[in-house]
Amino acid sequence: MKIHICADMEGTCGVYSWMQVTPPETPWGGPIKEAEYDRCRSRMTAEVSAAARGVFANGATEVLVNDFHGGNRNILIDELDERCRLVSGGAGPMNFLQGMTPDTKGLLFTGFHSKAGTVSSALAHTWSTNLNDLRIGGESTGEFGLIAYCAGALGVPVLLVTGDQTACDQTEAFLGRPVVKAVVKEGISQTGAISMHPRRAQSLIEEKAAEAMSLVGAVEPTILPGNARVELDYDHQTRAEAAERQTGVERVLKANDIDMRGSVLYDGSGLSRENEMSPQLLVDVIRWAVSDDQPGLRAVVSSLPVAGFTGSLSDRFDQGAPEGPGRVRAKTGTLTGVTSLAGIAVDLDGSLLVFAMIADQVKPNRSGLAQVAMDNAASALGACHCAR
Numbered sequence: 001m002k003i004h005i006c007a008d009m010e011g012t013c014g015v016y017s018w019m020q021v022t023p024p025e026t027p028w029g030g031p032i033k034e035a036e037y038d039r040c041r042s043r044m045t046a047e048v049s050a051a052a053r054g055v056f057a058n059g060a061t062e063v064l065v066n067d068f069h070g071g072n073r074n075i076l077i078d079e080l081d082e083r084c085r086l087v088s089g090g091a092g093p094m095n096f097l098q099g100m101t102p103d104t105k106g107l108l109f110t111g112f113h114s115k116a117g118t119v120s121s122a123l124a125h126t127w128s129t130n131l132n133d134l135r136i137g138g139e140s141t142g143e144f145g146l147i148a149y150c151a152g153a154l155g156v157p158v159l160l161v162t163g164d165q166t167a168c169d170q171t172e173a174f175l176g177r178p179v180v181k182a183v184v185k186e187g188i189s190q191t192g193a194i195s196m197h198p199r200r201a202q203s204l205i206e207e208k209a210a211e212a213m214s215l216v217g218a219v220e221p222t223i224l225p226g227n228a229r230v231e232l233d234y235d236h237q238t239r240a241e242a243a244e245r246q247t248g249v250e251r252v253l254k255a256n257d258i259d260m261r262g263s264v265l266y267d268g269s270g271l272s273r274e275n276e277m278s279p280q281l282l283v284d285v286i287r288w289a290v291s292d293d294q295p296g297l298r299a300v301v302s303s304l305p306v307a308g309f310t311g312s313l314s315d316r317f318d319q320g321a322p323e324g325p326g327r328v329r330a331k332t333g334t335l336t337g338v339t340s341l342a343g344i345a346v347d348l349d350g351s352l353l354v355f356a357m358i359a360d361q362v363k364p365n366r367s368g369l370a371q372v373a374m375d376n377a378a379s380a381l382g383a384c385h386c387a388r
């Protein structure tokens with residue numbers, strides 16, 4: 001019998017501060033104290049192992065653990081119950097349910113925390129600390145609700161939740177039917193809690209996980225109602241605007257048959273490292289913008305800087321094919337370690353060529369070289385008879 005565990009960290013016994021759950025390479029820039037974090041990794045792992053022991057003792061034959069806190073690299077595999085398999089690292093397409101199959105009999109939530117907006121509950125949040133609320137079908141919920149719906153789509157019900165009192169109560173209220181709870185602490189503030197001893201917490205989790213197996217076949221999966229509206233309340237309007245831009249861009253590209261596979265639009269701004277664009281996507285977008293049926297977009301392309309003459313390209317393009325400058329219009333894209341250039345070139349026969357070049361992980365002392373190489377390549381397009 002297969003059981004899946006979604007393991008978060010904030011609801012672990014003895015955890016009450018962001019410092020304890022923030023990995024050293026954190027992208028969100030919280031306070032870092034590695035010794036504290038390491039201790040909590042160990043305790044998180046012990047709680048997951050305790051849950052696994054409980055279900056193995058009562059009929060489970062396979063346990064797949066999904067580490068989904070932060071960068072998904074918190075659980076210490078050497079310390080994990082050796083019968084478990086562990087999903088960790090960069091998220092797969094199914095994210096926190098990666099590896100779950102429809103023959104999985106139940107889902108356990110360990111280390112769970114309360115939803116955003118909950119007062120007096122340690123580290124309450126929903127996904128990021130920038131969301132004030134998430135509502136699905138009009139009902140305010142947290143990570144527990146979203147994950148329960150996703151598992152429900154595979155026919156898998158939630159059997160157990162471990163974490164602080166409020167997180168367990170909110171999960172039970174959301175599910176609207178019995179779920180076994182292992183309360184390992186009580187929140188007293190956003191960064192404070194009263195915890196039991198971690199070893200007591202682990203025994204409790206083991207006992208409750210064993211008890212949760214009695215719900216297999218007795219409770220239904222949580223099914224997302226049809227046409228449920230998903231509403232997000234952000235803490236600032238700029239985030240809402242960014243989210244809106246992102247879906248707007250995706251909608252327009254999709255409507256025009258531009259394939260976004262392999263690309264990730266993170267915030268629609270182009271300034272975050274979380275955005276991942278393929279050169280092919282850029283070429284497709286520019287080709288679409290210069291096509292005859294998009295007269296409104298042509299101006300966007302024709303107003304790009306002219307190589308060697310205007311804007312960000314005025315002091316460049318002095319080393320390549322001499323016919324190139326003036327025949328190339330392009331947009332630069334620069335982040336630390338990233339050099340890129342995308343635009344159009346009109347070749348010597350007057351044919352319009354579209355190009356995109358991206359170099360990643362360029363060493364700081366070589367970014368100038370990457371830039372010159374791209375300028376020369378673009379110049380060569382302007383100086384060629386490529387379409388002949």
Ligand SMILES: [Zn+2]
Pocket residue numbers: 008009010068069070
């Ligand atoms: Zn987390």
